[in-house]
Amino acid sequence: MATRRVRFTFEGDAVKEPVIYLVGHEFDVVTNIRMADVEHDFGWVVLELDGDHDEIDRALSWVEAKGVRIDPVAGDVVES
């Protein structure tokens, strides 16, 4: 089992989709929202994902394919 802390950023139509619900429905991954701020055409959600390491990877790839940006909770860590 693994735990991953990530930040989803939604823009445009992606805001309307129940992406986080579907992650829990389609994959063997437990989602736990910790912080969020969602407006009509933009939003971000910080959440924890629990599950098998590979299953979390599959879920995140699926989320990304939905047009949702995924980042580590600490933001970009690659600096100049």
Next chain:
Amino acid sequence: MTYATCLACRECGREFPLEPLHVCDFCFGPLEVAYDHDGIQSKISRERIESGPRSIWRYIDLLPADEDFIVDLNVGWTPLIKADRLAERLGMRELWIKNDTCNPSWSFKDRVVAVAASRARQMGFKTLACASTGNLANSVSAHAARAGMEAIVFIPHDLEAGKVLGSAIYNPTIVSVNGSYDDVNRLCSELADNRQWAFVNINVRPYYAEGSRTLAYEVAEQLGWRAPRQVVAPMASGSLFTKIHKGFQEFQRYGLIDETPIRMIGAQAEGCSPITTAWRNDTTNIRPVKPDTIAKSLAIGNPADGYYALKTMKRTDGGSTAVTDPEVVEGIRMLAECEGVFAETAGGVTIAGLRQAIETEQLDPDESTVAFITGGGLKTADAVVEHVTQPIPVEGTLQSFEDAFAEAPQAVGVGG
């Protein structure tokens, strides 16, 4: 003895021990070092600081590291120069340049890495790590070498060889990640959770960030124990910007300088300006961007401290700027031609941002202002190589020289 007492969440205030943690377990907010302010207050004085070493370690009472564990490369105490010629060019009355190109690995990153490396050593780490495209990797590699620690540096696979050299010379392990910038981000975030390595800007980030405050301490001391009325600083993650303000506030709190208002103005390149865009749209919701600018050292599309940078601007009646790549080059040239300081592209952003802040009336040209130059120009020489003075070719005879010199174009300034 350090006066650091714990890590505290910047969002919910929950406290955690001084361990390699960076995110609050409850709300996932960022953690920050908290201090015993009464203890500091009872000990600190101008005289005590002035009798310390000519480096950031003169402020050790305010840093989260014990003296026995310091990794010392003589970082800091860089020049603060009065920039009268540049001030005249920009129509300003009092302008100062904090020249952090003079650090051991030629950028301000030495300040943050020195603190992170010292704390990491205190916590028992044997390895320093980072993900970087330049300055940070240089500094981590240099500090690890100095401390006798291992260094592991992660770089994107397509990084130019010249940028790798500044780290490679210190003999770290360099891992070239075959993937996108985002892939490197994710890999290193995962590794920081799984390995016994001190990733300086991930699992020991709270300590790392504290090093930036020394920029404000030095400026206040070098100005004769006073704060400037206005500050212009570059913004990548936004951490440097917020910590400079915090540094001045702390000196005010401890009575080392008077409590005068300080207007904080941030500078970004247009090709990566998520913080300035949020400022202009009057929102604290930062939309991540894909960076596209020559100012690579500021190219953080999803800035971790952007929200706090915006709050700092708001609180200080400050502002935010975004400048084009040609303006960045012009800024570098202006600083070099007027003051003899060769800055990397981030410095060009700062100077061009300073000019934009004046033009947009976000900054008062009659008030004392400090502009922070955070890295040396040879790091980004390719950005300006086609924009500088070209040699006049002559034969080795007087006549050849006279003929060529008579026809040579007059030296041309960069305008403005």
